[in-house]
Amino acid sequence: MSHSMSILCDIFIFSTSIHNMYTITELTERINHGVERIAYHAEPQNLYAPIQYILSIGGKRIRPLLMLMGYNLYQDNVDDILNNALALETYHNFTLLHDDLMDKSDMRRGNPTVHKKWNDNTAILSGDTMLIMAYQLFNQGVKNAEAWTAFIDATLGVCEGQQYDIDFETRKDVSEAEYMEMIRLKTSLLLGYALKIGAILGGADAEDQKNLYAFGEKMGLAFQLQDDWLDVYGDPKKFQKKLGGDIVDNKKTFMLINAYQLADDIKKAELDKWMSAQDCQEAEKIAAVTHIYNIVGIDRLVQKKIEDIFAQALSCLEKVKVENTKKAELRLFADKLLGRQY
Ligand code: IPE
Ligand code: IPE
Numbered sequence: 001m002s003h004s005m006s007i008l009c010d011i012f013i014f015s016t017s018i019h020n021m022y023t024i025t026e027l028t029e030r031i032n033h034g035v036e037r038i039a040y041h042a043e044p045q046n047l048y049a050p051i052q053y054i055l056s057i058g059g060k061r062i063r064p065l066l067m068l069m070g071y072n073l074y075q076d077n078v079d080d081i082l083n084n085a086l087a088l089e090t091y092h093n094f095t096l097l098h099d100d101l102m103d104k105s106d107m108r109r110g111n112p113t114v115h116k117k118w119n120d121n122t123a124i125l126s127g128d129t130m131l132i133m134a135y136q137l138f139n140q141g142v143k144n145a146e147a148w149t150a151f152i153d154a155t156l157g158v159c160e161g162q163q164y165d166i167d168f169e170t171r172k173d174v175s176e177a178e179y180m181e182m183i184r185l186k187t188s189l190l191l192g193y194a195l196k197i198g199a200i201l202g203g204a205d206a207e208d209q210k211n212l213y214a215f216g217e218k219m220g221l222a223f224q225l226q227d228d229w230l231d232v233y234g235d236p237k238k239f240q241k242k243l244g245g246d247i248v249d250n251k252k253t254f255m256l257i258n259a260y261q262l263a264d265d266i267k268k269a270e271l272d273k274w275m276s277a278q279d280c281q282e283a284e285k286i287a288a289v290t291h292i293y294n295i296v297g298i299d300r301l302v303q304k305k306i307e308d309i310f311a312q313a314l315s316c317l318e319k320v321k322v323e324n325t326k327k328a329e330l331r332l333f334a335d336k337l338l339g340r341q342y
């Protein structure tokens, strides 16, 4: 090889390897480091201590991770959009404070929920504060009008999904399609938009933005189906939330909707009885409904649905016009999510 040729080669190797792809572990460290700064020692203590609490007791950080990974497909310096990513995590934690109040949940991330450790008013106001802090953080990030619109659409949509979730508790005729739309709003939007915002800020074209959004949206559907499955079949030592909460609340999950479809008249009547039971023993209700799930084969049915949707998600990722090797970490992420136990 001539000298000039070798220099050209060096330049080429340099220009392709300069693109730094971060691992999930490296990105999680950056996110956790950033999260530690949020609400640090702010006053009044009674407002900010619960915020520090919820942000410090764990969490998988999947939404900021997806944003950074989406960005990293196109750009090196993920730190540039760290505030945008932290905004999404702060918003997510706001939804958890209010969700736990709405769902009457006592445990989150293996610890007491904020309304249990403090009180309902605290969960409301510290939650509201996190919602505002989320917009503040996004505003401190990279400024981009399209990204702002995406952030607003995502965060508004989650509230719409949460309202359907609550409305469905007292309805008997919720269809599987309605359930899928409800979880698309309450859960998938945030995963889809996390990737889309990362892609927008990274300079992706419209087609890649669309495919990354679709990848996140599908993953989000599978993720919520899995969350509902874990609520019934999770390992209590690993799940970090109290099992059976959805059954107690009459949540119209994929599992309950399909159990009604598959049950014979006797089991349908039994499900009806538990849905309308007042002041019953929670443990008894959970055991009885789970027993019906087991008899009609809900476990397999939901697992199959999760696997199918994950496969669809991965096919959307394949369409993204970025070298395969750069997509490896996102594929790994999807794999890890599929096997999650909490
Ligand atoms: C919980 O979200 C709420 C759902 C959408 C199911 P995560 O499972 O991402 O909760 P953390 O942040 O990891 O605790
Ligand atoms: C909540 O769904 C999704 C949110 C927008 C917070 P769930 O109510 O099933 O979430 P968990 O199980 O309490 O985390």
Ligand code: MG
Residues within 6 Å of the ligand: 099, 100, 103, 105
């Ligand atoms: Mg809940």
Ligand code: MG
Residues within 6 Å of the ligand: 099, 103, 165
């Ligand atoms: Mg809920």
Ligand code: MG
Residues within 6 Å of the ligand: 227, 228, 231
């Ligand atoms: Mg749940």
